[in-house]
Amino acid sequence: MSALEILHRDPNSPARAGVLHTAHGDVRTPGFVPLATKATVKGLEPRDVKALGYDIVLGNTFHLFLAPGHELIKHFGGLHEFMRWDGAIVTDSGGFQVFSMGHGTVADEIKGRAPSGTERAGRILEIAEEGVRFRSYIDGAEKFMGPETSMEIQAALGSDLALVFDECTPFHATKDYTARSTERTHRWLDRCLTWHAANGPEHQLVYGIIQGGTYRDLRDESAEAVMARGVDGIAIGGSLGDHKEQMYEVVGWNTATLGDDPRPRHLLGIGDVDDLIRGVELGIDTFDCAMPTRLGRHGVAVVPDPEKRWRMDITGKRHERSEEPLMEDCPCPVCEAGMTRGYLRYLVRHKELSGLRMVTLHNLAYIARLMADLRDAVLTDTFTERAAALRAGDAPRAGLL
Structure with missing residues (x-):
């Protein structure tokens, strides 16, 4: 049974309205998720966010892992108690933040060229099957994050929705690299689900993430792969193109492949007004983005x-x-x-x-x-x-x- 109760579908588009049921309350969809990246929506109190009409916020696994640390947050009873937010919380896996720091030989491989030498000082040290080694932006200490690490952190945070660990390939990645990365993301998805089935909180829903860059065949394959797994929800991630029309096209590919699948759909990192309107029209249920708070x-x-x-x-x-x-x-x-x-x-x-x-x-x-x-x-x-x-x-x- 899907966590999303679809109340109505638009007769002229894939748009749909419903209620996403979570352990900390219902989330009305389509809906927007404000960022509480570091356990706070910047500048606001939790009661402010609730009074504005929001049912859910997003915390970031990567940033909370580095500071204050998931063990400290667990000591306080999890992220809900730590930040005194009684609504639903989704936690991003940390994949985007880890890979957005990609420089050095890793960036060379992504771009399909020989190492340049001048880019070797990047913060990512290694992307391997096991996971990713990188340096903390706080103190330069070497850190590791892999599928099991990400899920363990999100379990300690106690979020209602956990996103699996994935590699977010940038727009300039070659098709060959994107294909290999997407296949690895699917293997990481399996490891996330295995860890969560054995160790994760029963209340926590798990979202798989569609990757594949701007290549339709890779996007279709990834959507099919994610749907075939026992995920509770589906997120659309990765590079969506270098302009809005391409982004809408890529998102449309994914929602077309998802078809009538009843599971909730989340579009990662998108929040401009026109993008929200078009996203709903394409069949997206929830969105998150820094746009409203960053502009403010x-x-x-x-x-x-x-x-x-x-x-x-x-x-x-x-x-x-x-x-x-x-x-x-x-x-x-x-x-x-x-x-x-x-x-x-x-x-x-x-x-x-x-x-x-x-x-x-x-x-x-x-x-x-x-x-x-x-x-x-x-x-x-x-x-x-x-x-x-x-x-x-x-x-x-x-x-x-």
């Missing part, structure tokens, strides 16, 4: 302006004397309180933490309402029209959370 920390507000990629940089001179809120008729706690662009600009430019926090609050509130709007549209058979309106610059409807 740089004074960039998410607004209904597709011509400017749904972004407004409030640090510009033109906002200095503005008495406008970030958005008209916005029900977020910042706009509702009457905070002006001029005030927020001053706070952000002078690095006042309250300013960074308030723009982050606005951004996450916008994304929460966007996902609620898309979910409601699927449930009411109005998705095609509503998606078109949101793409054209309509603000997400208030009151749906």
Whole structure:
């Protein structure tokens, strides 16, 4: 039985709406997952995130492994107790972070060329069948992570959803390297599942990850391989291309192969407004991305302006004397309180933490309402029209959370 209860499917697209059942509560889908990378959504308290309408956050296995360490978090009763979040938690396996540091001879192999010598100082020391040796970005100490290590850490964290350890190949990887990497990822998937079956928490759902770069045959093979395993959910990872249309094409390949498979689908690392709309249209259930919080920390507000990629940089001179809120008729706690662009600009430019926090609050509130709007549209058979309106610059409807 799938952990995802599909309530309704859009008659004109693969979009679907449902409820993902976890040990720490239900997650409404389609939904967005804010990043609590290091056991905190930067600048916010757990009660802030809950009040914005979120059911789930994401913690990162790699970063929490390096600091404060999974054993310390286990001492506090797991990640839920450590950060005082009573909703669901998904933990990324750490694969992306390990491989995003790829330099040196490893990068040479990925690119299909001879070692250059000038790149030998990379932090990844070795990618082997056993796992990956790398140097910590904190103190330079040599560390190891493999499938069993990743699952052991996630078991100690006690997350509701655990992602298997995989190699996230970059866009510039050759097809030969991508094929070999994807096959190894499938072998690692088997090892993750074996370890979890013997040692993992009973409540913890395990997601397999589709790889294969931008090569359709490899993507199809990977999707089939992941579906054939006894995973509880399916994540789409790896390089999705170098522009949006290619990304949508790659994601579409995967969801087409998944077909009517009822298991939950998660798209890793994607969160721009237009990408969320298109992702739901392609049949994705959940997304995670640093976009709303990262933009907030740089004074960039998410607004209904597709011509400017749904972004407004409030640090510009033109906002200095503005008495406008970030958005008209916005029900977020910042706009509702009457905070002006001029005030927020001053706070952000002078690095006042309250300013960074308030723009982050606005951004996450916008994304929460966007996902609620898309979910409601699927449930009411109005998705095609509503998606078109949101793409054209309509603000997400208030009151749906």
